[in-house]
Amino acid sequence: MGEVTKEELLEKVNPNDSTAGATILFQKGETRFDYSSQRGFEMITEVETKIKIYKKEGLDFANFEIETYKYGGNKELVNFSKCITYNLESGKIEKSKLKSDGEFKEELSRYYDNYKIVMPNVKEGSIIEYKYTITSPFINRIPRWNFQSTVPVNYSEYVTKIPEYYVFNVHNKGYLTPTVSSEIKNKEFSEMYQERYGTGGAGRPLNHERGTYSLKYTEKVTKYIVNNAKPIKDEDFVGNVDNYISSVDYELVSTRYPNQPFKNYATNWNDVVKDIYENEDFGGQLKGNDFLKSTLDEILGGSISQDEKISKIYGYIYNNISWNGYNGYFADKGIKKALKEKSGNVADINLLLVAMLREASVEANPMILSTRSNGIALFPSRKAFNYVVCAIETNNGLILIDASDKKSSPNMLPIKCLNWDGRIVRKDGTSISISLRPNSSSTLNRTLMATIDENGTINGKIREQYFDYYNYIYLNDNKNKKDEEIITDKEKSCNDAEIENYSKKEDNKTNSITESYSFTSQNTIDIISGKMYLKPLLFFGTKENPFKEETREYPIDFTFAKQNKFNISFSIPEGYEVETLPEAANVVIENGVGNFSYVIRQNGNQIQLISSIEISKTLLGAEYYSVIKDFFNKIVEKHNEKIVLKRKI
Numbered sequence: 001m002g003e004v005t006k007e008e009l010l011e012k013v014n015p016n017d018s019t020a021g022a023t024i025l026f027q028k029g030e031t032r033f034d035y036s037s038q039r040g041f042e043m044i045t046e047v048e049t050k051i052k053i054y055k056k057e058g059l060d061f062a063n064f065e066i067e068t069y070k071y072g073g074n075k076e077l078v079n080f081s082k083c084i085t086y087n088l089e090s091g092k093i094e095k096s097k098l099k100s101d102g103e104f105k106e107e108l109s110r111y112y113d114n115y116k117i118v119m120p121n122v123k124e125g126s127i128i129e130y131k132y133t134i135t136s137p138f139i140n141r142i143p144r145w146n147f148q149s150t151v152p153v154n155y156s157e158y159v160t161k162i163p164e165y166y167v168f169n170v171h172n173k174g175y176l177t178p179t180v181s182s183e184i185k186n187k188e189f190s191e192m193y194q195e196r197y198g199t200g201g202a203g204r205p206l207n208h209e210r211g212t213y214s215l216k217y218t219e220k221v222t223k224y225i226v227n228n229a230k231p232i233k234d235e236d237f238v239g240n241v242d243n244y245i246s247s248v249d250y251e252l253v254s255t256r257y258p259n260q261p262f263k264n265y266a267t268n269w270n271d272v273v274k275d276i277y278e279n280e281d282f283g284g285q286l287k288g289n290d291f292l293k294s295t296l297d298e299i300l301g302g303s304i305s306q307d308e309k310i311s312k313i314y315g316y317i318y319n320n321i322s323w324n325g326y327n328g329y330f331a332d333k334g335i336k337k338a339l340k341e342k343s344g345n346v347a348d349i350n351l352l353l354v355a356m357l358r359e360a361s362v363e364a365n366p367m368i369l370s371t372r373s374n375g376i377a378l379f380p381s382r383k384a385f386n387y388v389v390c391a392i393e394t395n396n397g398l399i400l401i402d403a404s405d406k407k408s409s410p411n412m413l414p415i416k417c418l419n420w421d422g423r424i425v426r427k428d429g430t431s432i433s434i435s436l437r438p439n440s441s442s443t444l445n446r447t448l449m450a451t452i453d454e455n456g457t458i459n460g461k462i463r464e465q466y467f468d469y470y471n472y473i474y475l476n477d478n479k480n481k482k483d484e485e486i487i488t489d490k491e492k493s494c495n496d497a498e499i500e501n502y503s504k505k506e507d508n509k510t511n512s513i514t515e516s517y518s519f520t521s522q523n524t525i526d527i528i529s530g531k532m533y534l535k536p537l538l539f540f541g542t543k544e545n546p547f548k549e550e551t552r553e554y555p556i557d558f559t560f561a562k563q564n565k566f567n568i569s570f571s572i573p574e575g576y577e578v579e580t581l582p583e584a585a586n587v588v589i590e591n592g593v594g595n596f597s598y599v600i601r602q603n604g605n606q607i608q609l610i611s612s613i614e615i616s617k618t619l620l621g622a623e624y625y626s627v628i629k630d631f632f633n634k635i636v637e638k639h640n641e642k643i644v645l646k647r648k649i
Contacts, residue, residue: 002026002050004127009088012125013054017152020231022058024153025127026050031142032161035189035215041163043136045143048082050129053122058151062122064130066115067108069138076136078115083130085121096121098130109332109345110281139166140252140265141383145224147176147246153229158248163187164218167253171378174246175553178224189215215258224248236546239419239557243375251379272380273423273431276368281330282388283429285351286366291336292359300360309360310392314353314401314410321349323404329368329388346387349404353390367391367400369422369436376420389413391424391434398434407475409511412438412468418559437618441561442468446540450570452645456525456532458497460570464515469560471512490517494539497521532645536582536600536609537566541639545632552625558618569608572645578602580644587634589627593617596631598638607643 014020029047036042051061062085068076083098098117106114119128134143145158162168172178190212226246234241256262267275277283299316300309321338326345331338335352338344344352350366357364368385370376377384392399405414413436423431444467450460466474478486487499502517526533535541572578585598594615601608613635620628 004050004086004093004129006088006091006093008052008127009086009093009125011052011054014052014152016228017231020058020151021053021055022061022151023052023054024049024149024151024156025052026155027153028155028157028159029143029145030159030161033139033163033166033219035163037191039137041139041165043134043139043142045134045136046131047133048129048131050127053124053126053128055124059122059124061151062119062126062128064117064119066132066134068113068115068134069136069141070111070113071138074137075113076134076138076141079133079135080115080117081131081133083117083119084128085119086127086129087121087123088125109326109328109330111328111330139255142168142250142252144247144249147178147224147226147248148174148229148232150234151231153226153231156226156229158224160220160222160250162220162222164220165257166255169251169253169379170222171249171251172247173249173378174244176226176229176246178226178246178248180222180224182220182222185219185221187217187219189217233549235549235552235554237556237558238554239559240372240375241554244554249378251381267380269380269423269433270431272382272384273368273425274429276329276382276385277425277429279330281332281334282347282351282366283425285331285335285347286355286358286427289335289355289359292339292356295339296356296360306362306394309362310357310399310410313356313360313362314403317349317353317356317403318406321352321403323349323406327371327386329366329385346402346404350388350390350402353401353403357390357392363393365391365393365424365426367422367424367434369417370419371416372419373416374419385423387417389417389422400434407472407479409508412472412511415469415472415559438469438560440468441563441614441616442470443563443565444470445565446567448538448540448566448568448570450519450538452525452532452534452570452573454573454575456522456527458521458524458538458570459519461516461518465512466514467510467512470562474513487517494519495521495524497524497539530647531579532576533642534645535640535642536568536607537611537639538568540566540568542613542632542635543640545629545636547625547629547632552622555622556620556624556628558615558620561618562613562615564613566609566611568610569606571605572607574605575648576645577648578607578643579646580642581607582638582641582643585634585638587631589631591617593620593624593627594631596635596638 014023027049031043031045033041034044053059053061066078068078080103085096087094098120102118102120104116108114122128147156232241232245252265254262254264299312320342322343324343324345326332328345328347331347331351332345333348335348335355338348338352354364354366366388368388370385371387374386389400389402399410400413401410402408402413402417408414418436420436421433422436423433425431445465447463448460450458452458483502487502491497491499497519499517499519504513504515506513524534524538581602582600584600587596596613598611
C-alpha cells in the first residue's frame with residue numbers, strides 16, 4: 001500500500017471531492033484456492049485497505065466488520081493483521097497498532113458470525129490501514145468485490161485465481177466498467193509423504209517408504225482494476241443503494257476434480273428453494289408437530305371457521321412470542337423451543353405460525369424473501385434470501401403475515417420486506433414467485449379548519465389520519481414516545497405553534513390512527529405594509545424537492561403506492577379581502593404513474609383548499625427521473641404560492 005507520508009496526513013480534503021468525509025486511497029483483494037492433501041482446496045481471500053479520514057463524518061471507517069458463514073461443522077475464519085492508525089503529532093508520524101481489545105467476534109446465529117475491529121486513536125486527519133484474511137471451506141461463496149463505496153475510491157483492485165477444476169459465471173453490476181486482464185498459469189502442489197508397513201517385532205524393523213506426492217493443474221488469474229471511482233450516493237427514493245454499486249460477483253457453475261465425475265451446480269430458483277426446504281431448520285420444522293395439538297385446543301376451542309382460526313392463531317403468536325432481533329429463513333431455536341421460551345428469530349416465529357395453521361387444517365406455507373437491506377440477487381442462490389414470512393392461501397386470495405413484527409398486520413408486511421418478489425414454498429418443495437409490492441395505496445388525510453384574526457394569529461383544529469403504511473411508519477416513529485413528546489414534535493413541525501387538546505385513536509379494523517388537536521400559530525403569516533401573506537397549506541406544504549440531482553442513474557423507488565390528501569378551510573379576518581389567490585392546478589404523469597391536484601376557491605370570507613398528491617406506481621426506471629423531478633418542482637412551486645389579503649377600502 002506504500003508508506004504513509006506527511007503529505008498524505010496533512011491533506012485536509014479530497015482534491016476531487018471536497019465534501020468527502022474520507023477517501024479509500026487503496027484497496028486490493030485477492031481470492032485464491034490453496035490445496036492441502038488433508039483438506040483439499042480451501043478458499044483464501046486477502047484484502048488490504050488504506051483510508052484517509054478528513055472529517056467527523058468519515059470516522060465511521062474506523063469500525064470495520066465482516067459477516068462469516070458456518071454450516072455442517074465447517075466455518076469461515078477471519079484473521080486481522082497490519083492494522084495501524086497513523087497520525088501526525090508534532091511534525092512526526094505516530095503509529096497506533098490495533099490490540100486484542102479492539103477485536104471482537106459476535107455469534108449472530110447458528111449460521112453466521114460477525115468479526116469486527118475498532119481502529120485505535122482515529123481522528124480527523126488520520127490514515128488507517130488494515131489487512132484481513134478469510135479462510136473458507138465453502139468454495140461456492142466467493143465474496144462479492146465492490147469497486148465503489150460511500151466515499152471516493154482512488155484505486156481498487158481485485159484478483160481471482162481459479163483452478164481448472166472450478167467453473168464460475170462472472171456477474172458485473174453497476175455503472176463503472178473495470179479494466180480486466182486474465183492469463184492461465186501452471187500450478188504444482190508437492191508434498192513429502194512417508195508410509196510404514198510390515199508387522200515389526202521379533203527383531204524385524206518396520207519397512208518405510210518415502211516419496212513425493214504431486215498435483216499439477218492450471219489456474220486462471222483474472223485482475224480487475226478501477227481508478228478514481230466516484231462515491232455512490234444514497235439519494236432519496238433509492239431503496240437499497242447497494243443494489244447499484246459497481247461490483248463483481250462469482251457464481252459456481254460446475255466442478256470436475258481428477259478421477260471424479262463432473263458435478264453441475266448451475267441452479268434455478270426452484271432448485272434453490274428445494275434445497276432450502278429440505279433443510280431440517282426449514283422444512284423439517286413443519287413436519288411431525290403433534291406437540292402443537294394441546295396448544296391449538298386451548299386457542300381454538302371447538303369447531304370454528306377458517307377466518308377465525310387464522311385470527312386466533314395469529315393473535316396468539318402476536319401476543320405471546322417475541323422477536324429476538326435476528327432475521328433469517330432458518331429456525332435458530334426451532335419452533336418447539338421458541339413456543340416454550342416465548343421468543344425466537346424471524347424463522348422460529350413465522351415457521352411456528354405456518355406449522356400451527358397447518359395443524360389446524362389451514363392452507364399455509366412459508367414465503368422466503370430478501371429484505372431491502374439485503375438487496376436483490378443477480379442469480380439463483382441461497383444467499384439471495386434472508387427472511388421468511390407466512391403465506392395463507394384462501395378462497396378470497398393470499399394473506400401474507402409477519403408475526404415477528406408487532407407493527408405490521410395481515411397483508412401488510414413490514415416496509416423492510418417490500419423488496420421485489422418473494423417465493424412461496426409448498427409442501428412438495430416447489431415454489432411460486434409473488435410480488436411483494438402492495439396492491440393498494442396508503443393514505444394520509446389532513447383536515448384543518450381555522451380562523452385568522454386581524455393580528456395574523458391563526459386558531460384552529462386539525463385532524464390527521466394515517467392509514468396502512470402511513471400508520472406503520474407512524475407507529476415505528478413514535479413507538480417509545482409519550483404524548484407529550486409527540487406534541488413537542490408537532491409544535492416544531494407546525495412553525496412552533498401551540499398545541500392543545502391532543503388525542504389519538506387507533507382502529508385495528510381500518511389499520512389506522514387518527515390524531516386530533518387544536519392549535520394557535522402566531523408566526524405563520526407575514527404582515528407587510530398592512531397586507532397579510534400566507535401559504536394556503538400553512539405548515540403542511542412541501543418545502544423542497546427531494547430530487548435535487550441534475551441526472552440520476554438509479555431507479556426511483558417509492559416503496560408503496562400513496563395518497564396525501566389535504567382539506568383546508570379558514571376564514572379571513574373582518575375588514576380584509578382577498579387581493580391574490582393562487583390558481584388551480586392539475587398535473588398528471590402519463591401511464592398512471594401519479595397526479596397532483598390543487599383546487600382553491602373563495603366563498604365570502606371563507607377560503608377552501610382541496611389538494612392531493614398521488615403516486616400509483618412504486619418502482620420507476622431512471623428514464624423517469626426528469627419527469628418526476630419536474631412533477632415535484634410543480635408541487636413545491638404551488639405549495640409555496642401565497643394568498644395575499646388586504647384591508648378593504
